[in-house]
Amino acid sequence: MTSHVKDRRQELLQAAARLFREKGFAKTTVRDISRAVGLQSGSLFHHFATKEDILYGLMVDVIELNTARLQRAFDEADSAASRVLALIRAELEAIHGETRDAMTVLVFEWRQLTEGRREDVLNLRDRYEALWLRALEGLAAEGRTAVESFTLRRLLVGAISWTVNWYKPTGSMDLDTLAEQVLTLALKNPEA
Amino acid sequence: MTSHVKDRRQELLQAAARLFREKGFAKTTVRDISRAVGLQSGSLFHHFATKEDILYGLMVDVIELNTARLQRAFDEADSAASRVLALIRAELEAIHGETRDAMTVLVFEWRQLTEGRREDVLNLRDRYEALWLRALEGLAAEGRTAVESFTLRRLLVGAISWTVNWYKPTGSMDLDTLAEQVLTLALKNPEA
Amino acid sequence: MTSHVKDRRQELLQAAARLFREKGFAKTTVRDISRAVGLQSGSLFHHFATKEDILYGLMVDVIELNTARLQRAFDEADSAASRVLALIRAELEAIHGETRDAMTVLVFEWRQLTEGRREDVLNLRDRYEALWLRALEGLAAEGRTAVESFTLRRLLVGAISWTVNWYKPTGSMDLDTLAEQVLTLALKNPEA
Amino acid sequence: MTSHVKDRRQELLQAAARLFREKGFAKTTVRDISRAVGLQSGSLFHHFATKEDILYGLMVDVIELNTARLQRAFDEADSAASRVLALIRAELEAIHGETRDAMTVLVFEWRQLTEGRREDVLNLRDRYEALWLRALEGLAAEGRTAVESFTLRRLLVGAISWTVNWYKPTGSMDLDTLAEQVLTLALKNPEA
DNA sequence: GATGAATGAGCCTTCATTCAT
DNA sequence: GATGAATGAAGGCTCATTCAT
Secondary structure (H helix, E strand, C coil): CCHHHHHHHHHHHHHHHHHHHHHCCCCCCHHHHHHHCCCCHHHHHHCCCCHHHHHHHHHHHHHHHHHHHHHHHHHHCCCHHHHHHHHHHHHHHHHHCCCHHHHHHHHHCHHHCCHHHHHHHHHHHHHHHHHHHHHHHHHHHCCCECCCHHHHHHHHHHHHHHHHHCCCCCCCCCHHHHHHHHHHHHECCCCC | CCHHHHHHHHHHHHHHHHHHHHHCCCCCCHHHHHHHCCCCHHHHHHCCCCHHHHHHHHHHHHHHHHHHHHHHHHHHCCCHHHHHHHHHHHHHHHHHCCCHHHHHHHHHCHHHCCHHHHHHHHHHHHHHHHHHHHHHHHHHHCCCECCCHHHHHHHHHHHHHHHHHCCCCCCCCCHHHHHHHHHHHHECCCCC | CCHHHHHHHHHHHHHHHHHHHHHCCCCCCHHHHHHHCCCCHHHHHHCCCCHHHHHHHHHHHHHHHHHHHHHHHHHHCCCHHHHHHHHHHHHHHHHHCCCHHHHHHHHHCHHHCCHHHHHHHHHHHHHHHHHHHHHHHHHHHCCCECCCHHHHHHHHHHHHHHHHHCCCCCCCCCHHHHHHHHHHHHECCCCC | CCHHHHHHHHHHHHHHHHHHHHHCCCCCCHHHHHHHCCCCHHHHHHCCCCHHHHHHHHHHHHHHHHHHHHHHHHHHCCCHHHHHHHHHHHHHHHHHCCCHHHHHHHHHCHHHCCHHHHHHHHHHHHHHHHHHHHHHHHHHHCCCECCCHHHHHHHHHHHHHHHHHCCCCCCCCCHHHHHHHHHHHHECCCCC
């Protein structure tokens, strides 16, 4: 694949992500996406066979990108608590940083995928979630969590994902502070 | 308004809520909804002027119903902690009990509303959220929360709403236990 | 089904048959058909779910109509030769009379049907062909055919169907004369 | 024109003939044809300016090829009856032998040509049909046909062309036998 | 209130054809 | 001659909404 082809693909995926986040998958037309990158409607066909393929493509890309990011955060930490904090921070960054559009879409438009695709995405998230579970169990082993790890992760992913609905990185609270607040929720006795 | 008219309206709203949750607002057709209550497609428009009105109608109803429920939970509690627990429990019940369909729709299809309607819904939630804030501040006054109340509420609403994606009331954890786990997140020192 | 609904269906089927014959199934658009009966493009949907359904519908109708006609011709004849002549005549009438459009379409656009539909049509033709075979075997029993009945029928159906490509009922040869010529082909010794 | 250029042209024509027969002209895409000979879609247009040109090209080729074949059959025969038999045999071979794909397409997709092209094809067939007419009139001169030659030819071409729909050369009847059966139809008194 | 045929705008997708490389 | 991305006009179909009955 030559690089300008990859570029066009990335360009489309990014434009689509933004539109899907702003208007929703259903209300975004193929023409909207084409126009956003300066193509005619039919030309999308060379890059993605269907509109759903675009949705799927951006979900896969963002999961893979952020799994790698999470893995890095996991590897670089030197204590159980700092590891969990790093994961929280990484996830918040995914949601509010460069991959924000795609992450939002992943959360809100996941149901638009057809059955099979839905499972594929779920499977891709497994490695991602496995990292989280290991990190939380490290904290649990130190007796610092008050909730069982699996449940804790589910509650945390909710709290973190939901920030998309209210948190503005440009506001008074920076991302590091927010990450610490979330960590506080996870810890049994935060001040200890 | 005679009562059988109200019934028909309720019937439509419930059928729509179920369909919107299962298939999403965009993929649910007016015909789907009509068929679900034994009407022909055109007849639905004697009850709701537009498809969006149905979405809006069920959101308003479910917010009002649950605000009343929340108010009751608030009033009946006799301590700050038991009050927060009661609110958590009430919100979880809204999400997993009889109003489950409408609540899920409220969370996931909120963006489908047009601008003005979106604000209306937001305003309706104000009273609801005010109750929450008072309850959390009661707990904060006792020095038992580790996170500032507004942020805490936002994180909790995320954690609670997200349960729609993973929690099954028929599974091994009952709703009371789940509510306690959520409370644990909110408390600074759960064992105290 | 009220009668004006049936009428609209018939109207559509006839308009479609004419267009399919003139332009071919593939080159006829749903909009062409709608316009021909004074409808907007989307309104076809109330009568036929897909364009193929129209094709299938008219084929089924024309087969059933002509099977009944063939049966009548079969029943009314009083000798083996006159029976075969009557069938030839009936088939020519189907091709050049009122059902001409649909018959032509049946012959030339049969391949446009999807697999399953193709079989359905074939099955419908069975009863029709069974009549033919019985009639030809009546003639064979009298020793008046020179070719085995099954093969004879296949050759005759070709000769008859092909008339669509050259015979004009308004020309110098009338349908009865043409029918006799075809019978001549089938007979071993025409003058006997 | 160098010979490998001619080869590429032939290759395309044959691939197209097969596809047109199998799927129909309308449902065969330019990409299908290109792919079948290992070209990319755009490259096909170095060989044929339009998709219709391909259809026209293969029709012209097959007519010319078979006219030559018919001429040979005509020339080699030594009696009126054997001449007609030879023509039948030659036409059946065209339909069931190597030129089968193109012949089938000639019969079934003739209407897909634009007006002018349709006439051109008709004109090409004139020489072909003239041979047939002379042969049949030879037989008529001997008093052995029961139907006037022009009509007879039209009926025979139908019977023969239609074999494409039912006759399998690999079945129990070989091509010679089939040819004889067809001749039987044409003769007034076959046993004579 | 109910019906359901009709509307008509719009959607996703297809595909013959062009053209810069 | 070959490539393949791009074009752009259609095409089949969907569906919220209207309205005469």
